[in-house]
Amino acid sequence: MPVIDLATTPLRELNQALHDAAAPGHNDTEFEVLNPKGAHAVAVGVAAPVSIEVKGSVGYYCGGMNEQASITVHGSAGPGVAENMMSGTVVIKGDASQYAGATGRGGLLVIEGNAASRCGISMKGINIVVRGNIGHMSAFMAQSGNLVVLGDAGDALGDSLYEARLFVRGAVKSLGADCIAKEMRPEHLELLEGLLAEAGITDVKPQEFTRYGSARTLYNFNIDNADAY
Amino acid sequence: MCGIVGLFLKDRGLEPQLGALLSGMLVTMTDRGPDSAGIAIYGTPEAGRAKITVQSAEPGAVFPGLQAELAEASGGSATVAVKSTHAVISLDADKVAPVRAALAAMPGLKVMGAGEAVEIFKEVGLPKDVIARFEIAKMTGSHGIGHTRMATESAVTTMGAHPFSTGADQCLVHNGSLSNHNGLRRVLRQKGMTFETENDTEVAAAYLTAEMAGGKNLGQALEGALDDLDGFFTFVVGTKSGFGVVRDPIACKPAVMAETDQYVAFGSEYRALANLPGIETARVWEPEPATVYFWEH
Numbered sequence: 001m002p003v004i005d006l007a008t009t010p011l012r013e014l015n016q017a018l019h020d021a022a023a024p025g026h027n028d029t030e031f032e033v034l035n036p037k038g039a040h041a042v043a044v045g046v047a048a049p050v051s052i053e054v055k056g057s058v059g060y061y062c063g064g065m066n067e068q069a070s071i072t073v074h075g076s077a078g079p080g081v082a083e084n085m086m087s088g089t090v091v092i093k094g095d096a097s098q099y100a101g102a103t104g105r106g107g108l109l110v111i112e113g114n115a116a117s118r119c120g121i122s123m124k125g126i127n128i129v130v131r132g133n134i135g136h137m138s139a140f141m142a143q144s145g146n147l148v149v150l151g152d153a154g155d156a157l158g159d160s161l162y163e164a165r166l167f168v169r170g171a172v173k174s175l176g177a178d179c180i181a182k183e184m185r186p187e188h189l190e191l192l193e194g195l196l197a198e199a200g201i202t203d204v205k206p207q208e209f210t211r212y213g214s215a216r217t218l219y220n221f222n223i224d225n226a227d228a229y
Numbered sequence: 230m231c232g233i234v235g236l237f238l239k240d241r242g243l244e245p246q247l248g249a250l251l252s253g254m255l256v257t258m259t260d261r262g263p264d265s266a267g268i269a270i271y272g273t274p275e276a277g278r279a280k281i282t283v284q285s286a287e288p289g290a291v292f293p294g295l296q297a298e299l300a301e302a303s304g305g306s307a308t309v310a311v312k313s314t315h316a317v318i319s320l321d322a323d324k325v326a327p328v329r330a331a332l333a334a335m336p337g338l339k340v341m342g343a344g345e346a347v348e349i350f351k352e353v354g355l356p357k358d359v360i361a362r363f364e365i366a367k368m369t370g371s372h373g374i375g376h377t378r379m380a381t382e383s384a385v386t387t388m389g390a391h392p393f394s395t396g397a398d399q400c401l402v403h404n405g406s407l408s409n410h411n412g413l414r415r416v417l418r419q420k421g422m423t424f425e426t427e428n429d430t431e432v433a434a435a436y437l438t439a440e441m442a443g444g445k446n447l448g449q450a451l452e453g454a455l456d457d458l459d460g461f462f463t464f465v466v467g468t469k470s471g472f473g474v475v476r477d478p479i480a481c482k483p484a485v486m487a488e489t490d491q492y493v494a495f496g497s498e499y500r501a502l503a504n505l506p507g508i509e510t511a512r513v514w515e516p517e518p519a520t521v522y523f524w525e526h
Contacts, residue, residue, distance in 0.1 A: 038500035057499050116515050117480055
């Protein structure tokens with residue numbers, strides 16, 4: 001198993017080695033990254049079914065654009081973790097800073113601590129599971145995918161939401177424009193059960209969550225609002 | 230962008246390392262802003278004495294005669310220690326007002342800050358060069374703040390660099406940009422505050438100075454800033470005995486804090502904190518939006 005120590009190896013060498021793993025003839029499937037010390041862009045753009053264990057905290061954009069890889073950060077992550085992820089899994093053992101999982105198109109992002117503001121902003125198909133709380137303006141303009149929060153959500157959750165589903169177990173400080181609580185139907189309980197299992201969470205039940213989604217009142221221009229423009 | 234750092238020591242045993250620790254933190258933040266850099270260090274106050282840090286673009290011409298020129302205004306109490314483009318004037322505390330009046334009349338000199346504890350050094354250039362020029366890494370102290378600048382609101386000049394100091398032993402560093410600084414500057418001028426630059430951050434510093442002069446403590450003044458300042462900001466503020474942090478309600482300017490039994494540390498990014506002693510077991514968190522944090526000795 002390749003062990004890459006960022007105290008002695010430039011970041012570009014790490015990311016190049018991870019990119020090379022997708023090429024034919026490369027057999028390494030497990031990587032370990034030491035001494036990240038908050039470095040930016042750790043394991044960005046990986047496009048192979050490899051497993052990457054990062055031993056420490058990372059800075060901006062860790063796991064960005066991930067495709068297929070399983071990335072675990074044994075620490076906290078800076079802004080934009082797993083931004084625009086396509087597939088695969090990113091697990092953050094600590095906290096995540098702002099806009100975790102932004103614009104993600106697929107895959108699973110698990111944050112075992114708290115996520116800061118704008119978690120899941122403009123998400124487009126990614127699944128995000130946060131064991132702690134999330135900050136304000138989370139899931140802003142979220143288009144599809146699922147955001148699961150075991151703790152509380154901050155102000156303006158789901159503002160201008162499209163078709164993403166939001167499941168919050170704790171309190172929501174306030175809902176954003178056009179975001180409403182919705183009925184939890186059997187298909188949602190089933191979906192949530194699957195997401196929790198995938199995230200390795202066994203101590204909470206789907207019934208403990210409230211589902212939030214779009215009221216769909218912003219989808220079309222309402223002529224009665226013309227005076228506002 | 231800009232990078233800001235701060236370190237408030239709880240363990241006096243670390244005081245000899247304050248300059249070195251803060252220097253390392255600031256150099257790590259270089260790529261957040263390479264235009265200028267500055268640092269404020271709070272040393273141990275000496276009873277009855279005060280310090281004024283001054284800067285000159287022509288130190289070789291201005292500083293050699295400075296002590297003699299200030300002899301009358303300071304009652305013979307002033308001594309001058311030159312560090313590159315800056316000089317720290319040490320004087321009897323009751324002579325600060327006449328000496329500042331004398332300094333104001335001298336062409337080519339700018340006052341960076343004054344107080345019983347604080348020394349402020351800032352210049353255009355990379356943090357590593359600014360730190361080397363002023364030998365910051367050798368400095369001892371109880372707390373300090375630093376800034377590396379990517380200018381947005383005013384020119385890249387020594388006076389536009391942070392920290393900004395607008396009151397005795399007070400200083401502030403800022404990541405962000407204010408949008409109501411021109412109006413607020415007019416209001417503060419009416420209250421008697423004076424300004425050296427057109428910079429937005431200087432207005433924030435002067436606002437806090439005016440609020441504290443009105444009887445608020447640092448925490449209360451920072452609460453007021455949340456209502457009265459419009460724009461983007463993460464501030465780190467130092468006073469003689471205190472250290473405060475506040476972020477605007479949108480909180481898009483990054484901030485990470487760490488606390489151990491030995492210190493409270495602030496960085497724009499975790500990278501700035503990664504080499505501090507005991508960071509592996511520190512409580513590390515992101516300060517909440519619109520929430521005031523402050524510590525006092």
